[in-house]
Structures are given as structure tokens and as C-alpha cells.
Amino acid sequence: MNICFGPWKPAKSVVTANKDVVAQFGKDMFDSAEKNDVDFLFEASVGGGIPIITPLKQSLTANRITEIMGIVNGTTNYMLTKMTECGSDYDTVLKEAQAKGYAEANPAADVDGLDAARKAAILASLAFNTRVELKDVSIEGITKITPDDIDYAKNLGYVIKLLAVGKDSAANGVDVRVHPVFLPKEHPLAAVNGVFNAIYVRGNAIGEAMFYGQGAGSLPTASAVVSDIIDASRDIVNNTFGRVRCTCYEQKSFCPMEKTESSYYVRLLVDDKPGVLGYVATAFGDAGVSLRSVIRPSGMLLIMLRSWPSRIRWCMRKSRRLLRF
């Protein structure tokens, strides 16, 4: 943007909606903006029209933010909503989403979680005041979700959502990931359906807050871009630049997903024979993992438990060995 009016020098502030650029080159962009004494604004890079970057950089600065969770990809949220409401399977809703223009011909970036991961990196960088890059984000998409999973979630009072999750705890460091989550039906994010996006923030002063709106589309994106341009223009008119600079002024350590204890949902394909549940429960029990709930539809074991990823993988390998006998 190049605006020159009044007695001021020409200013070339930068406004972008490109999340890839912000996630990958955010630091370089800020360094360059500072060197050239201009603004660098990117409200449209996450959540389309939803004001979230400005609130994080300005309105929530008095908080230590401990958690940020977002439904930040409209394509996958549309697909999961359809699977939940209509009971359709993954391939059917993907075709429907492609026909409606919500998913691209090659949907990989959306359904594999890469798009959400870029936004997770941006949100976590702003929320935790430390640089989070794409390589720091654990990513799992929605391609393996079946109607059985959706049903199981529904019966237990959950909905399945693809979330971008960032957590910052003094004990473990920063933990950023994108994966499908069993979300309790009462959670504010659980009612965010279709192509809508929402970002949920937990801070030590504000408690819980949520920002909801249209996460994509030309007009919502234009709303954010043009508002940024007006904001940059206000700085030009007032002859001030870089009023709100890069806020990554800390260097926090990361807690890899492998070392994060979480609640997990495990689906195993099993033979409909007596003793199978006993074998599996023994395998998990021997590894010190206690099962929270088990449902056994035909040919399947659906388990809720709390543990670490490596321990769960070890149990599942052991379960398979046991099941061979």
C-alpha cells in the first residue's frame, strides 16, 4: 500500500491476507517493517473476517493466555458438520463439499490439517508471545474419521471437530497441534457449524472468550483487509508507524506431542469372538493405561483412555499380537 497525502513522507505499509507468508516469514516481515518504519498488518490471515489478530495484539495484552483453540478451517468444519447431521461418510461429504465449492479438487491442504496448522502457528505465536513455526505444530487431519466415530461421540455427549490447539503451561512449555477432538456438547466451540469459524481463548484475567464468524469468502476477507488498510492509514495520517510491533518477545520451549498426556479415543478392528475385550484390556492394563470407557459394536472396539501417544502405540502393537492367538 502506498499512500501519500498531506505534508508526510510516502509510506509503504504492508497489509496481507496470506497465512502462508505470515506463518513462514512472519519474523522477516516484522523485521523488514521495523527497518523501513512501516506497519505490517495481517488480520485476514486467520479466521477470515473475524477480528482475532487485533484483539490478541491489543485487547487481551493484559492477560497471560494459557490456551487458544480454534475451528479455523471452514472446509473440514463443513464436512464434519454434514457427517454429524446426516450420518454420511467421509467420501460422500467430500464430494458434496467439492460440488459446492467449499473444498478444492485436491483437498489435501484442508483435510490433512495443513491449512489449520499454519493458522495454529500464527495464533499460538500471538497468544504466547513466542515464535511458533509450522514445524513446531503436530498435525493430524480428518481423513480417517468414520460415521462410527461420529456416532460414538454423539452417544457419549461429544461432537468431533478439527481443532487448532495451543497450550502454554509453565511446567511443560508450549504445545501446538491440529487434530480431530471429541468436544463436549456444552463447549462454546461445539455449536460452531458449517463453514463458520471460531477462536476460543482462555486467559488468566479474562477467563474464557470466543470470537465467531465467517472464516472465508471474498467479502469477510475483504472486511479484514480493508479494516487493516484503514488502520494503517490512521497511522500514516498521524505520522506514526510500527505502533504495534512483533509481540514475540519471549523464547519459550516446546512440549512435543509425544510427551503430552491427553485423553484419547482409540478404535480397534477386532473379531467378534469372546475374550477379545479381555485380551485388549489386559494389554493396556499391563502398560499402566486404564480404560475410561469401552463400547463394542460389531467387529470393533471403541475405547476412551488417558495416556501418552508412545504408550498407546505400544499397547496397540501388543493388542494386535495378543489378538493373533
Next chain:
Amino acid sequence: MNICFGPWKPAKSVVTANKDVVAQFGKDMFDSAEKNDVDFLFEASVGGGIPIITPLKQSLTANRITEIMGIVNGTTNYMLTKMTECGSDYDTVLKEAQAKGYAEANPAADVDGLDAARKAAILASLAFNTRVELKDVSIEGITKITPDDIDYAKNLGYVIKLLAVGKDSAANGVDVRVHPVFLPKEHPLAAVNGVFNAIYVRGNAIGEAMFYGQGAGSLPTASAVVSDIIDASRDIVNNTFGRVRCTCYEQKSFCPMEKTESSYYVRLLVDDKPGVLGYVATAFGDAGVSLRSVIRPSGMLLIMLRSWPSRIRWCMRKSRRLLRF
């Protein structure tokens, strides 16, 4: 706030959480801030910790906002939520709210809608870029709501919420009011329960957006106040003031509630005699008001219709006359 450091002159920017001052003397405060070349910030005046003033003044500036609706009073939202979840009556939940410290000993300002009306005036002024004062807001509280109303709403797929509503239409002008509303269960505001607040905005570019969080309490309010102080400090450090000034740069006309056609819910106490519904329907029909739905529990007529307030009052007077025969 008086901060003086570096080579700059002392600056006395003003940060307030006082909605009464902003609603009543907002213009004077802005005039004075401009004259003295300082900032005037008031994020905490509406919605406690929820960032809504800054998003309206900065992040949504590219929009023409046509509608703003908010659950902006935690006391009444807590009471209505309890009435909906537990079936309790108004007096019981008021006592419970007072015992928990959510309602004051004299709850009038909350339950009569005055607190919400002040916030409605502030929100509408920012959303529609025209000065809205308390006298421009039509106000109705929640004191007359009964468990029957709540039940009727529930059966029809609605929840009752006390909303601050502002609408701006090119044809009718600006219309600002506070009153209980039958809100469809699917509306994003319908799931905002307990002491939580939320503000819903509809703009011509962004479409729908919602801001959700804790509307009161010392820490959420402090979150907004301290963030404003940090924002004012950024201006002081950059030697710039009044970057975002008063945004009421238009003078729009108001559409009084009396001239606004809306959907209404009418509850009439009637004798359990045959012919009563016929009388009432005839009275409304003669006045050109068609009833959308009628339910008749014992001793009562619960009616949904669409019309103007004066016409409804005329019908109800006529109904009463008819009912005397």
C-alpha cells in the same frame, strides 16, 4: 492516567470502565480528549473483558453494520438461564441471584433493563456511527416473565433472552431497544448462558460475527482496563494521540419503537369458556393483525403475531371489552 518517560511531554490519557459516563457524556469526553490531545478509551464499559469496542472501532471499520444484538447484562441472563433450566419462577431466581452476589439488593437497574440500555446506546453509537443516547433507547425489563412464557418458548424452539438490539436500515433509520426476545435455539446467542455475555454483529461485508466472554467480574474488567492502559501507553511512547477518535460522524434519524413492525408474543389471561379464542381472534383480525400461532393452556391464551405496538395495544383493549361479555 499520567505517564511521563523519555523525551516526551506528560500525557493524561483517560481510560474508564464506567458505562454511565460513556453513555451520558461520551461526546463531551471525546471533545475534551481531542482538545487536550489525549486518548479516551473505554473497552471495559460494555461486555466486561470481551473485546468489542476495539473491534468495532478498528477491525470492522470496512463494514456498514446493519444490526447489533447483545446479551450485555449478566444478572438477567443468569436469571433467565435458571428459569429455563430449572423451571423456577422470577422471585425464586432473583433471591438465588442475590444470595450468590450476581444481583444487587435493589436489582432495578438490571431487571428493568436500564444497565443493558446504557450499553445498547454505546454499542449502537459505535456500530452505526451516530450518537445514540439513553433517551433514544426503548426499554423493557424481565420482571413480567413467567415460567409459562419460558415453557411456551421452549416448546416452540425458542429461548427467552434479554437483548440489547440496534438496527440501522436506510428506509427507517436507527432503532435501538432493550427487551426480552424469543430467540430461535439455533441462533449463536441462544447458547450464551449464565453470567456470560455476547455481542452479535451483522455487517455488509463480514456477514455474522459474535464476541463471547465474561461480561462482569473484577478480573475480566481489569483485563479490558489494563489492555486499554497498555494501548494508551503505546500512543504515548510513539508520541501520537487521538489516533482513533470519536466515530460518530453521521447524524442519522431514529425510528421509534412504536413505528417498528416486529414479531410479538402476547399472553392474555382468559376464562376457560368456549368462544374466547374466537372473540380474541376476531378482535385481532378486525384490526388487520393475523395470528401466527396460538396455544391455550388453562386460563391463558399465548399468541405469536406480527404487527406494530400501537395496533397490538388497541387489539388487546378490544379483546378485553369482548371478553367481558
